[in-house]
Each structure stands twice: as structure tokens, then as C-alpha cells.
Amino acid sequence: MRLAPHLHRLGNDIVASYLIDLPDGITLIDAGLPGHWHDLQRELTDLGRPITDIRGVVLTHGDSDHIGFAERVRTEAGVPVFIHSADAHRVRTGEKPKTPMGPARIGPMLGFLAYGLRKSGMRTRHVAEVETVDDGQVLELPGSPVVIGMPGHSPGSIAVHVPAVDAVFVGDALTTRHVLTGRVGAQPAPFTDEPEEALASLDRLTAVAASWVLPGHGAPWRGSTADIAAAVREGQRPAR
Secondary structure, eight states, X not given: OEEETTEEEEEOSSSEEEEEEETTEEEEEOOOOTTHHHHHHHHHHHHTOOGGGXXXXXXXXXXXXXXXXXXXXXXXHOOOEEEEGGGHHHHHHOOOOOOOOOSOOXXXXXXXXXXXXXXXXXXXXXXXXXXXXXXTOBOXXXXXXXXXXXXXXXXXXEEEEEGGGTEEEEETSSEEEOTTTOOEEEEOOSSOSOHHHHHHHHHHHTTOOOSEEEESSSOOEESOHHHHHXXXXXXTSOOO
């Protein structure tokens, strides 16, 4: 789905990844679920671009619902996969700490699980080979993505700022639709390793100049990074 010139979303508000389409090639941000491979193929067909135009996949972190088709595009098209060094072990093995599930409602939770099954979430392949990145690095990919360390959800969670499309991709540093409760609006993401650290990392986001804030779950946010960070924190205040 086209969001803006050169900026496309794969998937939906339940699980999303993104495609940046520029004259010098395509950069993917996250890889959703394995079944989103078909969404990728449709988007490439609509754009009239071959898969060989993809120059890289940048993963915001190593969780299974963000790495879906990454190994397939790596092995079938030779596309490099980039991830923060602190999440490299997670993306290769799937090993991660157990975190409290937190609040949930049966309908949204079952909807999330059912969508994952439809999109082959139980058959996610770990990524055998990755190129590691670190905070502040500018990648030599279309759009010159800038890596912004956002630890908390996982040790190697990052945001990816792409000035060429006026967007910052935040993975699970925050969400605009809670996959377990169905609540919409800016808020912390569930299954976060270190919730307090994730909230503190929002300070790094406020320094980014972008009018699109694009999460891995939930609707795209049109507005400033400072506003969405404030909205996440506001939602954490106790009710009066």
C-alpha cells in the first residue's frame, strides 16, 4: 500500500513492514511474517520493479514477527540483512528472555494469533547471516537510512530514519495498536524486555525530524516525533 511518494507499507495494522522505492533501488524496513512474501511480490509487481532491485533489509529488532521473509529474500535474491549487533544472536537463533504478557483481551489476542497463523508465523526462518549495525551509522542503501539506538523492547532495538521519505521507522519502540488488547493510539508495545529503558529511549526519538512515524504494529502516525513520544508517556500516567 502506497503511503506517500516512494513510501509503501506491506501488511496491515496488525503486523507491518515497509518498502522505500527510490531510483537507485529499494530498501526494506523489517520483513513482517513469512506470508508477507506475497505482499512484497504484489508491491514489486505494481511498481514494475524486480526483486533484484532490493538492496537491503534493515530489521528494527530480532523478533519473529519482524523477520518473516528476511531469510528468504537473503537466500533467493542475495539481499543483505542488517540488524543491530545487540540483537544479532536473537535474529539468528530466536532466543530471547521471557517477558510478562501484560494486559490482554481475548478477541484482539485471538485475532493476532489467527493472523499470524494465516501468514505462516509458525514457520518463520531465522536469519543465518546478518550484517551488524550500530547507533548513529548511516547505511549505504537507498535513502541513506540512519540507525538510532532505541534499547528497551530488546537490547538491539533501533529506529531507522530515512530523510528521503520524511519518515522514521520505529519497530516496537512504541505501537499505535496494542496487539493483545486492541487499544489504538500511541502506547508502549507489549512483550518488551525492559519497559523503563524503552520509555527512556523515546528521548532519542524526539530529536528526529520526520513527519511520518511508522510502527511495526498499528496505523501510521502523521505528526511530530515529539508529539508521539509525549502521547506514549501520557498513556503511562496513572488515572486521577
